[in-house]
Amino acid sequence: QPCCTPQALQTLLGREFRHAIFDAWQGFDAAAFAALSGTLQAGSWLLLLMPPYETWESRPDTDSLRWSDCAQPIPTPQFAQHLKRTLSRDPQTLLWRQHQPFCWPSYPFRGRWRPATGEPQPEQAAILSRLREMPPGVATVIAPRGRGKSALAGQFISRMAGTAIVTAPAKTATDILAAFAGERFCFMAPDALLASGARADWLVVDEAAAIPAPLLLQLVSRFPRILLTTTVQGYEGTGRGFLLKFCARFPQLHRFTLRQPVRWAPECPLENIVSEALIFDDEAFAQAPHGAIAISAFYQQAWVNTPALPRAVYQLLSGAHYRTSPLDLRRMMDAPGQHFLQATANNRVAGALWLVEEGGLSAELSQAVWCGFRRPRGNLVAQSLAAHGSDPLAATLVGRRVSRIAVHPARQREGIGQQLIACACMQAAQCDYLSVSFGYTPELWRFWQRCGFVLVRMGNHREASSGCYTAMALLPLSDAGKRLAQQEHQRLRRDADILTQWNGEAIPLAALDEQALNDEDWRELVGFAFAHRPLLTSLGCLHRLLQYSALPLPALRGRLEEKASDAELCARLRISGRKALLALQRAQAAQALIALDAGRTQRLRDVMPGGGEHAG
Numbered sequence: 316q317p318c319c320t321p322q323a324l325q326t327l328l329g330r331e332f333r334h335a336i337f338d339a340w341q342g343f344d345a346a347a348f349a350a351l352s353g354t355l356q357a358g359s360w361l362l363l364l365m366p367p368y369e370t371w372e373s374r375p376d377t378d379s380l381r382w383s384d385c386a387q388p389i390p391t392p393q394f395a396q397h398l399k400r401t402l403s404r405d406p407q408t409l410l411w412r413q414h415q416p417f418c419w420p421s422y423p424f425r426g427r428w429r430p431a432t433g434e435p436q437p438e439q440a441a442i443l444s445r446l447r448e449m450p451p452g453v454a455t456v457i458a459p460r461g462r463g464k465s466a467l468a469g470q471f472i473s474r475m476a477g478t479a480i481v482t483a484p485a486k487t488a489t490d491i492l493a494a495f496a497g498e499r500f501c502f503m504a505p506d507a508l509l510a511s512g513a514r515a516d517w518l519v520v521d522e523a524a525a526i527p528a529p530l531l532l533q534l535v536s537r538f539p540r541i542l543l544t545t546t547v548q549g550y551e552g553t554g555r556g557f558l559l560k561f562c563a564r565f566p567q568l569h570r571f572t573l574r575q576p577v578r579w580a581p582e583c584p585l586e587n588i589v590s591e592a593l594i595f596d597d598e599a600f601a602q603a604p605h606g607a608i609a610i611s612a613f614y615q616q617a618w619v620n621t622p623a624l625p626r627a628v629y630q631l632l633s634g635a636h637y638r639t640s641p642l643d644l645r646r647m648m649d650a651p652g653q654h655f656l657q658a659t660a661n662n663r664v665a666g667a668l669w670l671v672e673e674g675g676l677s678a679e680l681s682q683a684v685w686c687g688f689r690r691p692r693g694n695l696v697a698q699s700l701a702a703h704g705s706d707p708l709a710a711t712l713v714g715r716r717v718s719r720i721a722v723h724p725a726r727q728r729e730g731i732g733q734q735l736i737a738c739a740c741m742q743a744a745q746c747d748y749l750s751v752s753f754g755y756t757p758e759l760w761r762f763w764q765r766c767g768f769v770l771v772r773m774g775n776h777r778e779a780s781s782g783c784y785t786a787m788a789l790l791p792l793s794d795a796g797k798r799l800a801q802q803e804h805q806r807l808r809r810d811a812d813i814l815t816q817w818n819g820e821a822i823p824l825a826a827l828d829e830q831a832l833n834d835e836d837w838r839e840l841v842g843f844a845f846a847h848r849p850l851l852t853s854l855g856c857l858h859r860l861l862q863y864s865a866l867p868l869p870a871l872r873g874r875l876e877e878k879a880s881d882a883e884l885c886a887r888l889r890i891s892g893r894k895a896l897l898a899l900q901r902a903q904a905a906q907a908l909i910a911l912d913a914g915r916t917q918r919l920r921d922v923m924p925g926g927g928e929h930a931g
Contacts, residue, residue: 321347321378330354336362342377342388343398345593345641352589353460357430357579368412371395382646384693393618393648400622401592407584428580431463433495439467442571446471451539453565455523457547458573459595461586464544466577468519469495471542477516482508482534484525492521505530509537516540528561529756529783593641594629603725604663610738613655618648628657628667635721643719654715656738658722658731666722668735670715670743673697673750681710682924687847696750696787700799703772703852705806705835712747712795715739736766740792747796754783760823763788771803773814773822775851784820806835810855817854817878832859837908841919844905850874850897857904864907870899871907 317332321344332354339348352361366374372395375388383389402408411417435443446454458464469492472479481502483489493500503513505526518538523531524545535541543562562568575581590596617625629647633639647653652672658665674697676684683689684698685707691698696716700709717739722731739749751768753759760770767790774785791797804824807814811826832840836856842848843857850857857875861868870888873879881893890896908916 324350331356332359334359334362336364338364340364340366342379343391343394343645344378344381345645349589349593349595349641352585355585357428357583359585361585366395368399371399378645379649382642383650385651386692389649389651391645391649393615394645396619397622397648398592401588405584405588405591408588425580431577435467435470436463436575436577438573438575439463439470442467442573443471443474445569445571446542447475449540449569452567452569453535453541453543453562454569454571455562456542456544456571456573458544459547459576461576461578462573463577464546464573465489465491465521466495467573468492468521468542468544469497469500472496472499472517472519475517479517479519480508480513480515480538481519481521482526483521489521492519505534509533514538517542520544522546523561527754527783529754531561532564594626594633594644596630600634600724602663604660604665604723606660608658608660608665608726608729608731608734610656610658610734612742613657615648615653624657625655627664628655631664631667631723632669632719632721636719639719653718654739654742656735656742658735660726664723665726666731666735667720668717668732668739669719670739670749671718672713673716674710674713674747676701676710678708678711679924682707684710685848686842686924687849688924696752699752699772699787700803702848704803705839706799706802707838709799709803712793712799714746714748714750714789714796715743717749717751732762733766736790740767740790743792747791747793748800749790749792750787752785752787755786755820756783757823760786760788766790769800769804770822770824771800771807773807773818773820775814775817775854784818802835806855813855813858830859830862832856832863832911836860837915838919840904840908841916841923844901844908845920846923850900860904860907863911866903866907866910868903868907870896871903874900 324347333356335351335355337348337351348363355361365371372392373390376391376394377388379385379389379391380387402410406420407422409420442456456464456467468481472481472492473496479499479501481489481492481496481500482505483502484505486502486504489500489502493502501515503511509530515538517540518534519542520526520531520534521544523543526534562570576583576586579586613624613628615625625647629639629644632643647655647669654670654672656668656670658667673694676691676694676697680689680691681701684691684701685704687702690702694710697710697712697714701707717736720732720735736749743749749768751763753763755773768788769791770786770788772785772787777784789796789800789803791800805827807822808824808827809829811822811824812828815821815826836859839848839853839856840860843850843853854875857871861872861875870884873884873887874881879887881896885892885896888896888899890899905916
């Protein structure tokens with residue numbers, strides 16, 4: 316019989332089983348639990364093995380290591396109580412506690428259900444007919460999991476008169492679509508498709524919400540007809556925000572919805588309890604929260620005392636952010652260092668802000684992060700400020716990072732988001748800054764700029780998950796925070812032209828034409844040459860070093876001035892592998908520094924953690 320860890324459960328997706336056991340004795344991986352429930356045939360049992368019922372709240376949960384940023388497992392009292400309450404209230408869940416009498420629930424009679432035969436169901440057939448007659452444009456099929464949208468896309472491809480290309484976040488997620496499309500299935504990854512110039516009558520995008528909007532928009536513009544399918548909710552995230560945001564730009568959009576389950580009967584008890592336990596019924600945005608806005612904080616204990624409040628906030632965040640998943644629910648309930656604000660109108664949630672504590676590292680650890688020697692858990696922006704910035708002590712400052720922010724679509728463009736940020740600033744008066752990390756788009760940056768944030772970093776490659784360059788911004792609150800924000804903003808301005816040439820993405824600030832090597836450059840160059848700072852992190856100061864050095868430095872000049880690939884340079888310089896190439900690039904940077912000023916180089920090495928002993 317198949318047996319696997321929760322982390323390996325993805326290997327079972329696309330298969331079906333008769334009954335399953337989920338062992339949550341040591342830890343509860345909520346996404347794996349939901350995924351396992353989706354592999355079961357109609358009529359199956361899912362047996363959940365729980366920790367001791369009376370002490371579950373106080374027991375460390377090993378799954379917390381994935382989302383709490385703690386070095387050791389922590390108890391998860393809010394989630395334990397939420398799940399116990401949900402299971403005990405469900406009349407169709409059999410809850411059998413050790414040393415307690417066994418009580419069989421009274422299940423209602425259900426009519427005979429006939430499984431799908433592989434032929435289109437009535438809802439699917441109606442949509443197929445509409446798609447065949449559709450003029451050039453964009454169509455969406457949105458549905459909860461198990462409604463047959465991937466099968467519908469495959470059936471459409473197998474029956475269409477023209478040609479189609481399929482793309483999706485991962486090819487492994489298109490198995491069902493491929494099975495129904497048969498020999499006409501043609502898959503290309505989104506980035507490969509964009510680079511290829513391939514053409515077809517139709518572009519079919521499975522799970523479109525998981526593809527970043529800028530990348531998806533480029534793909535959509537290349538094809539006359541497009542079919543986008545996405546899940547409205549589930550363990551991989553939500554598509555509601557995708558439908559509202561991305562699809563709103565197409566006024567002639569053809570919208571289709573699948574409501575009837577295909578793989579199990581309507582009102583399936585297992586689907587219902589999993590959806591209730593993991594709050595898969597995200598905000599539908601059907602009713603606008605009218606009235607004056609009031610902003611207030613709430614705390615994790617609200618999941619026990621007033622669960623409807625944090626539930627509504629989580630539903631709003633799920634509806635607005637397609638990547639919100641059960642892992643975020645676990646973090647929201649029980650991770651330390653979380654802060655929440657809600658904007659309500661007549662007791663209905665109109666906006667929400669979720670912040671996470673960061674920074675406060677010791678000076679020694681912050682310097683080790685700057686050198687590239689250490690990467691402690693968590694502290695996304697705080698670590699990046701040290702690892703990619705110019706100040707070795709940047710991570711000693713204390714900040715709060717914006718993890719999620721959302722405003723109900725009917726109340727957007729009223730300044731509610733800015734009000735939430737302003738309130739967060741007042742609550743974080745003892746911190747040095749607020750921070751945010753986001754996939755850069757001009758529209759998003761304009762919002763953060765209006766809130767008072769200062770741009771301090773742009774990534775040097777597009778993230779596979781977002782298709783955008785990562786941008787980081789600070790809203791300074793203390794004098795130390797203001798100095799850090801100003802210092803990193805000026806550094807970004809100095810590097811702006813170089814980053815723009817490297818990325819092909821204009822950086823939205825006025826570039827500084829300062830090519831002289833300053834103190835920060837020298838410190839950072841020594842960190843690259845004699846420690847483990849990444850090459851692309853030091854892009855700006857390395858370019859300036861090459862301008863001042865008369866040495867040939869072929870490994871550095873080939874990469875930075877000629878933009879030769881690592882493979883090309885390895886072949887040209889007759890060295891084996893990227894590790895050896897990077898070691899040579901560090902050694903050449905060291906040669907250039909010593910040639911310019913050997914004494915200064917040595918003094919900076921002497922004050923570096925470890926004395927530069929990790930030099931390549």
